[in-house]
Amino acid sequence: MLTEEQKQLVKDTVPVLKESGVALTDYFYKRMLRNNPHLKEVFNMGHQRSGAQAKALAGAVLAYAENIDDPGVLAPVIELIVHKHVSLNIKAPDYNIVGENLLHSISEVLSVPMEDPLIGAWEAAYQDLAGIFIAAEKKLYDEHQSTPGSWLGWRAFTVSRKMKESEEITSFYLKPEDGQALPDYKPGQYVTLRVFVPELNLKQPRQYSLSSQPGADYLRISVKREDPRAEGQDPGYVSSTLHNAVSEGDTVELSAPAGNFFLLNPNVDNVLISAGVGLTPMMSMTHHLLAETADPNSRLAQGAGTPAPDKKQIFFLHAARSSDVHALRQELSTLADQNNNLQIFIAYEQVKENEVHGKDYHLHGRLDLNAVPAEYLPADADYYLCGPVPFMHEQYRALLERGIAKERIHSEAFGTGGVGV
Ligand SMILES: Cc1cc2nc3c(=O)[nH]c(=O)nc-3n(C[C@H](O)[C@H](O)[C@H](O)COP(=O)(O)OP(=O)(O)OC[C@H]3O[C@@H](n4cnc5c(N)ncnc54)[C@H](O)[C@@H]3O)c2cc1C
Ligand code: HEM
Numbered sequence: 001m002l003t004e005e006q007k008q009l010v011k012d013t014v015p016v017l018k019e020s021g022v023a024l025t026d027y028f029y030k031r032m033l034r035n036n037p038h039l040k041e042v043f044n045m046g047h048q049r050s051g052a053q054a055k056a057l058a059g060a061v062l063a064y065a066e067n068i069d070d071p072g073v074l075a076p077v078i079e080l081i082v083h084k085h086v087s088l089n090i091k092a093p094d095y096n097i098v099g100e101n102l103l104h105s106i107s108e109v110l111s112v113p114m115e116d117p118l119i120g121a122w123e124a125a126y127q128d129l130a131g132i133f134i135a136a137e138k139k140l141y142d143e144h145q146s147t148p149g150s151w152l153g154w155r156a157f158t159v160s161r162k163m164k165e166s167e168e169i170t171s172f173y174l175k176p177e178d179g180q181a182l183p184d185y186k187p188g189q190y191v192t193l194r195v196f197v198p199e200l201n202l203k204q205p206r207q208y209s210l211s212s213q214p215g216a217d218y219l220r221i222s223v224k225r226e227d228p229r230a231e232g233q234d235p236g237y238v239s240s241t242l243h244n245a246v247s248e249g250d251t252v253e254l255s256a257p258a259g260n261f262f263l264l265n266p267n268v269d270n271v272l273i274s275a276g277v278g279l280t281p282m283m284s285m286t287h288h289l290l291a292e293t294a295d296p297n298s299r300l301a302q303g304a305g306t307p308a309p310d311k312k313q314i315f316f317l318h319a320a321r322s323s324d325v326h327a328l329r330q331e332l333s334t335l336a337d338q339n340n341n342l343q344i345f346i347a348y349e350q351v352k353e354n355e356v357h358g359k360d361y362h363l364h365g366r367l368d369l370n371a372v373p374a375e376y377l378p379a380d381a382d383y384y385l386c387g388p389v390p391f392m393h394e395q396y397r398a399l400l401e402r403g404i405a406k407e408r409i410h411s412e413a414f415g416t417g418g419v420g421v
Pocket of ligand 2 (some may be wrong): 043059096098130133
């Protein structure tokens with residue numbers, strides 16, 4: 001427990017540390033990775049290039065310290081971080097490593113010796129925060145241990161099928177090498193995949209949402225190839241390894257499905273709004289919802305395309321630059337043809353001459369909710385958003401303007417630090 005005096009010491013120094021920004025995080029990561037090189041296989045070395053992860057971890061510690069009188073400030077993001085940590089197999093002893101390096105970095109940036117009471121105050125603050133995470137993560141590890149088919153640590157999977165879904169996205173069907181059962185994950189959840197990246201001579205972990213239907217004897221992920229964003233930059237390490245160097249029959253490692261973005265209620269209308277590769281969790285949700293509501297007789301009787309009055313509806317709204325980069329397009333339209341409770345609405349920024357409005361796409365341009373039929377956006381539905389952060393912000397605002405309650409809007413960001421909209 002921190003004394004009042006310690007709390008004050010911590011609060012007084014937050015502004016200086018925040019101002020040092022990159023200095024603190026840079027020093028911290030460099031020191032930690034130099035002294036604990038095994039962590040290079042835990043942290044995202046791509047984020048080390050871009051600085052994204054550095055800001056996230058140290059930023060969260062600073063946000064906590066700044067609000068030390070009201071530790072609830074981190075509550076909304078704790079669940080997200082905890083799921084990610086568990087998915088990366090982060091354990092209690094790792095917190096000592098982070099803590100020690102963070103304290104040395106604070107001492108360095110503030111130019112105070114490690115023996116100073118200020119560092120003692122920061123140590124107490126960090127221990128409190130670490131304690132919250134360690135306890136919450138233990139609960140999740142225990143859950144995995146008691147869930148049939150689930151596992152702890154890394155499990156070897158064979159790539160049983162590799163399938164190109166668009167110019168940029170390829171699916172990987174993954175089967176456990178031990179031949180044992182898989183857990184009944186929640187549609188929308190992700191796995192962390194770990195693979196050896198030759199350029200780094202290291203294994204690297206990344207999260208991928210499952211695009212498959214829970215209950216299948218495989219897990220499917222659909223991965224976008226991350227090309228260099230600027231001249232002279234490298235492509236994404238893991239996505240390009242998966243696209244270029246991993247073939248059918250090869251082995252990758254996965255941690256158990258995790259994540260707090262998942263379908264909450266199949267008994268209400270569900271509106272799934274995605275852009276680009278953000279459709280992966282939506283595909284899993286759609287498969288799951290359709291399996292839940294499958295009723296072949298009524299489907300045959302009513303024909304596709306006519307909403308069945310007795311069924312809860314799924315509205316799948318998707319934005320893509322063009323059909324060339326629209327993954328899983330055929331799979332989705334087949335599902336819509338076969339199920340009258342699935343309505344799709346596709347927005348392409350560019351359309352081709354032979355593409356038919358109302359069939360191949362529904363809007364030429366960016367996804368604008370004002371152009372979507374009003375019945376696709378029911379007031380009492382649950383809403384799920386996944387795509388680039390600016391896209392999600394835009395859709396979130398548009399939904400609020402339409403009077404959708406914010407408690408019914410759920411979102412997933414595919415990067416670090418995007419802790420909800
Ligand atoms: C919950 C969750 C679910 C996800 N689900 C999916 C999914 O279903 N499908 C999917 O494809 N992805 C998904 N992702 C994203 C995925 O985890 C990876 O982030 C993505 O594949 C990129 O990883 P990478 O190793 O290829 O790129 P990284 O090596 O991590 O690089 C990231 C980006 O930085 C760029 N870069 C290269 N050099 C530099 C430099 N010097 N400075 C700045 N930038 C540079 C790279 O080109 C790349 O675009 C998900 C992420 C999360 C958190
Ligand atoms: C109190 C201590 C910690 C805090 C406050 C913290 C905070 C965070 C935050 C905010 C994120 C980003 C979540 C997101 O936006 O997706 C994150 C991710 C992550 N954390 Fe922690 N963390 C702590 C401890 C640790 C420890 C002990 C480790 C392991 C040594 C660790 C490893 C990671 C990794 C690997 C990621 C994924 C991000 C990436 O790969 O770039 N964290 N953490």
